[in-house]
Amino acid sequence: MTTNLLLGLLNDMALAAVPAVGFALVFNVxxxxxxxxxxxxxxxxxxxxxxxxxxxxRIEWATLIAASVVxxxxxxxxxxxxxxxxxxxxxAMIPMVPGVSAFTTLLALAEIERTGLTDALxxxxxxxxxxxxxxxxGLSVGLAMPGxxxxxxxxxx
Amino acid sequence: xxxxxxxxxxxxxxTVLCVRTAVLLMQFSAESVLVESVSxxxxxxxxxxxxxxxxxxxxxxxxxxxxxxxxxxxxxxVDRGINMRTVTDVQRIMxxxxxxxxxxxxxxxxxxxxxxxxxxxxxxxxxxxxxxxxFARLAGADLPACGITFAASFVxxxxxxxxxxxxxxxxxxxxxxxFVATSIAAQGLIHELTDKPRVAMAASVLLLVPGFPLINSVxxxxxxxxxxxxxxxxxxxxxxxxSCGGILLAMTVWNAWAxxx
Numbered sequence: 001m002t003t004n005l006l007l008g009l010l011n012d013m014a015l016a017a018v019p020a021v022g023f024a025l026v027f028n029v030x031x032x033x034x035x036x037x038x039x040x041x042x043x044x045x046x047x048x049x050x051x052x053x054x055x056x057x058r059i060e061w062a063t064l065i066a067a068s069v070v071x072x073x074x075x076x077x078x079x080x081x082x083x084x085x086x087x088x089x090x091x092a093m094i095p096m097v098p099g100v101s102a103f104t105t106l107l108a109l110a111e112i113e114r115t116g117l118t119d120a121l122x123x124x125x126x127x128x129x130x131x132x133x134x135x136x137x138g139l140s141v142g143l144a145m146p147g148x149x150x151x152x153x154x155x156x157x
Numbered sequence: 158x159x160x161x162x163x164x165x166x167x168x169x170x171x172t173v174l175c176v177r178t179a180v181l182l183m184q185f186s187a188e189s190v191l192v193e194s195v196s197x198x199x200x201x202x203x204x205x206x207x208x209x210x211x212x213x214x215x216x217x218x219x220x221x222x223x224x225x226x227x228x229x230x231x232x233x234x235v236d237r238g239i240n241m242r243t244v245t246d247v248q249r250i251m252x253x254x255x256x257x258x259x260x261x262x263x264x265x266x267x268x269x270x271x272x273x274x275x276x277x278x279x280x281x282x283x284x285x286x287x288x289x290x291x292f293a294r295l296a297g298a299d300l301p302a303c304g305i306t307f308a309a310s311f312v313x314x315x316x317x318x319x320x321x322x323x324x325x326x327x328x329x330x331x332x333x334x335x336f337v338a339t340s341i342a343a344q345g346l347i348h349e350l351t352d353k354p355r356v357a358m359a360a361s362v363l364l365l366v367p368g369f370p371l372i373n374s375v376x377x378x379x380x381x382x383x384x385x386x387x388x389x390x391x392x393x394x395x396x397x398x399x400s401c402g403g404i405l406l407a408m409t410v411w412n413a414w415a416x417x418x
Contacts, residue, residue: 012295015291015294015295016291016295018284018287018288018291019288019289019291019292021284021288022281022284022285022287022288023285023288023368024241025276025280025281025284025285026239026281026285026364027239027240027241027369028239028240028241028242028243028275028276029241029242030241030242030245033241033245081245082248082249082252083244083245083248083249084187084191084244084245084248086187086188086191086376087241087244087245088241090368090369090372090373091241093368093372094368094369095292095295097366097368097371097372099292099362099363099366099368100296100359100360100363102366102397103359103362103366103397103400103401103404103416104359104416106397106398106401107401107404107405107416110401110405136371136372136375137375139372139375140372140374140375140376140379141375141379143372143376144376144379144380147190147380148379155194155198157248157252
C-alpha cells in the first residue's frame with residue numbers, strides 16, 4: 001500500500017516535471033531558472049496528487065495548497081536568482097492547469113448549438129466550466145499567497 | 158544613490174527610462190504589480206521624488222515628480238507574447254540601479270543592449286511534444302496514444318512557430334495549430350491505432366491552453382489591477398475559443414467526434 005503510493009507519487013512527479021520545463025522553454029525562462037521550474041512542477045503536481053489520493057481532498061483545495069507551497073519555496077529560490085518568483089513559478093503551475101476541462105467546456109457549448117440542448121451536454125458544460133474557473137482561481141491565489149500573507153507592503157525581490 | 162536632485166533634463170531622461178521598462182515588462186507578460194513596482198523603484202533609485210504609474214492594456218502613462226517639476230510620458234503598448242528572460246533582465250537592471258551600481262547612462266546602455274534571444278525552436282518543439290505525451294500518460298494513455306500525442310503536438314508546435322514567424326494574428330495561429338494537432342491525433346481514432354484515442358486527441362491540443370495569461374489575469378485582478386486583468390482574461394478566453402474552433406473544424410473534416418459523447 002505504502003510502496004504503491006510512493007511509486008505513484010514518483011511517477012506523477014516525474015511526468016509533471018517534463019511539461020513544466022517544456023512550457024518554461026516556450027516562456028523563454030532563463031537557463032539558470034529551468035531547474036526550479038522542473039522542481040516546482042514536480043513538487044506542486046506531486047503534492048496535489050498526494051493530497052487527493054492519500055488525503056481525500058477535493059482537487060480545487062488541493063490545487064490551492066500545492067500552489068501556495070510552490071510559491072513559498074519559490075520566494076527563497078527567487079532571492080538566490082535575483083528574479084521575481086513568477087518568472088519560474090508560473091511554468092511550474094502549467095501541469096496543474098485544467099486544459100482539458102477548459103476545452104471540454106467550449107466544445108460542449110458548441111455541441112449544444114450543433115445538436116440541440118440536452119441535460120447531459122448542459123451539465124458537462126457547466127461542470128467542466130466551473131472546475132476550470134475554480135482550479136485557475138486556486139492556482140492564481142496560491143501563487144499570490146506569499147504576497148497576501150507575509151510580504152504585504154514590501155517587495156519579494 | 159545620487160546625492161543631488163536631478164536637473165530637469167535628467168528628470169526627462171529618468172521618466173523615459175521608467176516608461177521604457179514598464180512597456181518592456183508589460184509587453185512580455187509580467188504581472189501588473191511587478192510592472193508598476195519595477196518602474197517606480199527604478200525612478201526612485203535614479204533620484205526623482207515620486208513615480209506615478211497608470212497601466213492599461215494598450216498604453217502606459219508615467220509621471221515623475223521632482224520638487225515642483227513634473228514630467229509625464231505616455232507609450233503605446235502591444236502584446237508581444239511571453240518572455241521571462243527579458244522580464245528577469247529588466248528586473249536585474251532595476252536592482253543594480255537600486256544598489257547604486259548604475260546611473261542614468263548605465264541603465265540606458267543596459268536597456269539598449271537587451272536581446273530577445275529565444276531557445277532553439279526545434280528543441281522547444283520536441284520538449285512540447287514530450288510535455289503533451291506526459292499529459293496523455295498522466296491521463297492514463299497507453300504507449301501508442303502517447304506516441305500519437307507526441308507526433309501531433311510536435312507538428313502543431315512547429316506550425317505555431319512558423320505562423321508566429323510570419324506575423325499571423327495569434328488567434329489565427331492557434332486556430333490552425335489546433336486543427337493540425339487534432340487532425341493528426343484523430344488518425345488514432347480513425348485507424349484504431351490505440352485503445353485510448355480520446356486521451357490522445359485531448360492531450361495533443363494542450364500546448365494551446367493559454368495558462369500564463371489565465372493565471373496572470375486572475376493574479377492581476379486579485380491585486381487590484383482589474384482593467385489589465387480583464388483584458389488579459391478576455392484575450393485568454395479568445396485564444397481558447399480560437400483553439401476550439403480549430404478542434405471543431407478538424408473533428409468535422411475527419412468525422413471524429415471523440416470529445417463529446
